[in-house]
Amino acid sequence: MLIFFLLLFVPIGLSAARYYWLGDGRGNWQTADRSSAGLLPPASSHPDALIRVYAARTVRWRSIFAVHTWIVVKEKGATSYSRYDYTAWGEPIRSNGFAPDGRWFGALPETVVAVDGPRAELLIPRIRTVIETYKFRTYGDYSAWPGPNSNTFVQAALDAVPELRAVLPPTAIGKDYPYSGEWIGLTASRTGFYASLFGYLGLTLGWVEGLEINFFGAVLGLDIRRPAVKLPGIGRLGVAAGL
Numbered sequence: 001m002l003i004f005f006l007l008l009f010v011p012i013g014l015s016a017a018r019y020y021w022l023g024d025g026r027g028n029w030q031t032a033d034r035s036s037a038g039l040l041p042p043a044s045s046h047p048d049a050l051i052r053v054y055a056a057r058t059v060r061w062r063s064i065f066a067v068h069t070w071i072v073v074k075e076k077g078a079t080s081y082s083r084y085d086y087t088a089w090g091e092p093i094r095s096n097g098f099a100p101d102g103r104w105f106g107a108l109p110e111t112v113v114a115v116d117g118p119r120a121e122l123l124i125p126r127i128r129t130v131i132e133t134y135k136f137r138t139y140g141d142y143s144a145w146p147g148p149n150s151n152t153f154v155q156a157a158l159d160a161v162p163e164l165r166a167v168l169p170p171t172a173i174g175k176d177y178p179y180s181g182e183w184i185g186l187t188a189s190r191t192g193f194y195a196s197l198f199g200y201l202g203l204t205l206g207w208v209e210g211l212e213i214n215f216f217g218a219v220l221g222l223d224i225r226r227p228a229v230k231l232p233g234i235g236r237l238g239v240a241a242g243l
Contacts, residue, residue, distance in 0.1 A: 011234045040072070
């Protein structure tokens with residue numbers, strides 16, 4: 001138990017020390033850079049269908065613990081991208097409120113999922129269905145912890161498209177919130193199972209997801225398929241989880 005708690009809290013302590021001693025270099029969040037990070041080509045020059053999921057550190061002290069994730073899609077031949085975020089202000093599902101590959105209040109995004117071409121064409125309608133029918137879509141539904149939050153929303157889309165075989169970072173707090181009301185079920189990739197107690201405590205075990213233990217939002221885990229350790233506050237250390 002001592003080792004378990006050390007593995008949970010030491011990484012969070014290191015992340016907190018980095019934040020308080022070195023800062024995050026973003027300055028005032030109200031004036032922080034939200035411009036394109038240059039991860040996507042102009043939509044008009046990319047005729048193929050496209051799916052992206054991005055993650056970036058959240059704002060201010062929350063960046064010690066968590067990332068914010070969002071979804072970007074583009075149908076074949078479309079001349080613009082569609083970006084979807086789930087936020088704490090206004091209507092929770094925000095459409096095209098920011099640049100598709102924009103910095104999240106100064107934080108550079110990382111790519112979690114990248115799918116292009118005919119495969120993306122087939123999967124986009126299912127992602128849009130989740131977006132259109134997501135039940136936590138009215139003002140006041142958003143809850144930063146344990147959820148539903150931005151990461152719960154993106155996880156719901158990933159759950160609906162197991163072909164993506166995508167895994168959100170361990171710092172995506174809220175991804176384990178049981179938005180469907182089910183405490184136990186198959187993982188998003190359908191290669192394992194999960195159990196979650198209202199998002200506060202949980203266990204995930206799957207070939208794609210690896211082993212993850214959720215302790216009040218802090219995720220500790222191990223990935224054998226793409227060797228890496230998953231640490232709260234710090235994230236994934238090892239081989240990248242992307243396809």
